[in-house]
Amino acid sequence: xxxxxxxxxxxxxxxxxxxxxxxxxxxxxxxxxxxxxxxxxxxxxxxxxxxxxxxxxxxxxxxxxxxxxxxxxxxxxxxxxxxxxxxxxxxxxxxxxxxxxxxxxxxxxxxxxxxxxxxxxxxxxxxxxxxxxxxxxxxxxxxxxxxxxxxxxxxxxxxxxxxxxxxxxxxxxxxxxxxxxxxxxxxxxxxxxxxxxxxxxxxxxxxxxxxxxxxxxxxxxxxxxxxxxxxxxxxxxxxxxxxxxxxxxxxxxxxxxxxxxxxxxxxxxxxxxxxxxxxx
Numbered sequence: 001x002x003x004x005x006x007x008x009x010x011x012x013x014x015x016x017x018x019x020x021x022x023x024x025x026x027x028x029x030x031x032x033x034x035x036x037x038x039x040x041x042x043x044x045x046x047x048x049x050x051x052x053x054x055x056x057x058x059x060x061x062x063x064x065x066x067x068x069x070x071x072x073x074x075x076x077x078x079x080x081x082x083x084x085x086x087x088x089x090x091x092x093x094x095x096x097x098x099x100x101x102x103x104x105x106x107x108x109x110x111x112x113x114x115x116x117x118x119x120x121x122x123x124x125x126x127x128x129x130x131x132x133x134x135x136x137x138x139x140x141x142x143x144x145x146x147x148x149x150x151x152x153x154x155x156x157x158x159x160x161x162x163x164x165x166x167x168x169x170x171x172x173x174x175x176x177x178x179x180x181x182x183x184x185x186x187x188x189x190x191x192x193x194x195x196x197x198x199x200x201x202x203x204x205x206x207x208x209x210x211x212x213x214x215x216x217x218x219x220x221x222x223x224x225x226x227x228x229x230x231x232x233x234x235x236x237x238x239x240x241x242x243x244x245x246x247x248x249x250x251x252x253x254x255x256x257x258x259x260x261x262x263x264x265x266x267x268x269x270x271x272x273x274x275x276x277x278x279x280x
């Protein structure tokens with residue numbers, strides 16, 4: 001119950017900020033939301049680097065955090081058309097090359113775990129920078145305010161319904177994943193049903209966004225349920241590899257930033273790319 005109250009308090013604080021950043025302050029391609037995403041990326045990079053270090057894979061915490069934030073900033077610069085797609089892709093490529101170089105340059109002649117360090121640095125750029133930054137590209141879709149609102153509504157629906165149903169009746173159903181033993185079949189069913197239900201509600205609020213085809217929103221809802229759940233389980237696996245319970249303590253009732261954005265990381269690229277195809 002105490003954890004639930006903390007989660008409710010987080011919602012009371014965070015939801016108004018999110019709504020204001022999308023609905024009331026969409027100027028300059030959602031500058032406030034983009035700024036929030038930069039801060040979240042920096043914190044996520046910090047937590048991931050610390051997690052890798054706890055697992056015995058040494059990567060620099062400060063540079064990982066800075067590069068994650070820089071990647072989101074570059075995505076924002078691209079989203080407001082200050083650079084074109086080719087330059088944007090080149091800059092991301094150079095960031096990845098920089099991460100490779102920092103892993104290979106060795107001042108101590110200790111080459112142990114070099115491959116792991118290389119993979120960890122590249123993964124950090126993708127996981128805490130490139131993937132979550134895709135949220136900003138949703139702001140380039142047709143009817144971008146609806147796009148962002150619907151995306152977050154679907155992601156939060158999955159998390160919320162899975163949590164509430166799992167907490168209520170989950171103990172009566174199997175818990176199939178050892179990597180996250182509190183996740184139950186009831187919770188998964190609740191998350192799926194809740195996501196589809198909210199998706200249909202979004203369709204009737206603004207069917208034009210989904211090109212007036214309810215099948216589109218059902219496919220998107222199912223995809224976000226699958227990828228959001230996969231992101232949650234993947235984050236659990238990362239934490240288990242480092243033998244820690246939460247990635248941090250900054251988010252009330254949820255742990256760290258990585259614990260809070262795990263559903264967004266995989267869902268955002270899917271939502272953006274599929275909607276880009278749907279809207280032509």
